[in-house]
Amino acid sequence: MDAARRAFRANRDWLFSSVGAERVWSEIIQRPIEMTRNEAARAPDMFFSGEWNREVIRHAGFALAFRLVPPFYLAYVLFVLSVWSRDFQAGRAC
Numbered sequence: 001m002d003a004a005r006r007a008f009r010a011n012r013d014w015l016f017s018s019v020g021a022e023r024v025w026s027e028i029i030q031r032p033i034e035m036t037r038n039e040a041a042r043a044p045d046m047f048f049s050g051e052w053n054r055e056v057i058r059h060a061g062f063a064l065a066f067r068l069v070p071p072f073y074l075a076y077v078l079f080v081l082s083v084w085s086r087d088f089q090a091g092r093a094c
Helices: 002-019 021-039 054-090
Strands: none
Touching: 002 021
């Protein structure tokens, strides 16, 4: 445990001396907070009017991804849980 603490302190000291405490604070604390604020944005609308151009097609792709990705993840989780339960019942639990 003592070696791990020494290694952590050495890395911390090297990080602060090489890039500075302000940069470490900005990248490790502030930036993730700002990124999580953007995650709460609502899904884009699926309906478009007017002409189709690259920007509208790109927007449509994002809107479609917002709606397709969660069901795919849900299906994957259900599949993994079914395999785990089947293995557990057969006595081959991981």
